[in-house]
Amino acid sequence: MATDTRTSIVQATFDLTLANGAVPSLDAVVRAAGVSKGGLLHHFPTRVALLRGLAHWLGAKSIAWFDDLCEKGSAVDAWLSASTPKSEEMNEVFVLFTCMQALRAAGETGDSDYGEFLDHVDRRIAEELTGPDAAQRALLIRLVGDGLFFGSLLGASVPEESRLALSARLASQEASKI
Known part of the structure; x- marks a missing residue:
């Protein structure tokens, strides 16, 4: 039951942040999640x-x-595809950015849990690559994806066929000569 309550609270926070464009008050989360203030604070x-x-x-x-x-x-x-998010995925990006900005405003400047995701991406990519420079190439691929993502945010998406060709090139052993 505790996990369901915790998930309901986080989902309500997500939904309210998305709907209002800002992190909601604790009182608003209490109402939306259907929990008591004590339940939230627990x-x-x-x-x-x-x-x-x-x-x-x-x-x-x-x-x-x-x-x-x-x-x-x-x-x-997968990473280069994920780096060109669709509208539902952009909602999650918006909420994450809003959340991270609120944490910064509260003086929280340490690593985010989202860093675990990026570490996971780097590991998954490096596992597929061959050669002594696999970890370096994985980081390069992740950074290329970051650039695709930033372009997407600014409305300058790369065409699908170009992204697929880039993916094939970066995954090939020949990419180690870049």
Whole structure:
């Protein structure tokens, strides 16, 4: 039951953040999640704890989503595909950015739980690559994906056929000569 309550609280925080464009008050979360204030504070004693819980939840969802994409093809293609998010995925990005900005405003500047997701991506990509420079190439591929993602945010997406060609090139052993 505790896990369901915790998940309900985080889901309500996500939904309210998405709907209102800002992290909601604890009172708004209490109403939306259908829990008492004490119930909320039991799981998340502070607003910062709630925001960290939201970032952790989004990171875990991202890992599961990425792993699902990997099951359909290579990790390289999964990452470069994930780096051109669709509208539902953009909602999660928006909430994560809003959450991270609120954490920064609260003086929380340490690593986020979302870093676990990026570490996971790097590992999955490196596992598919060969050669002594696999970890370096995995990082390069992740950074290329970051660039695709930033371009997507600014409305400058790379065409699908170009992304697929880039994915094939970066995954090839010849990419180690880049």
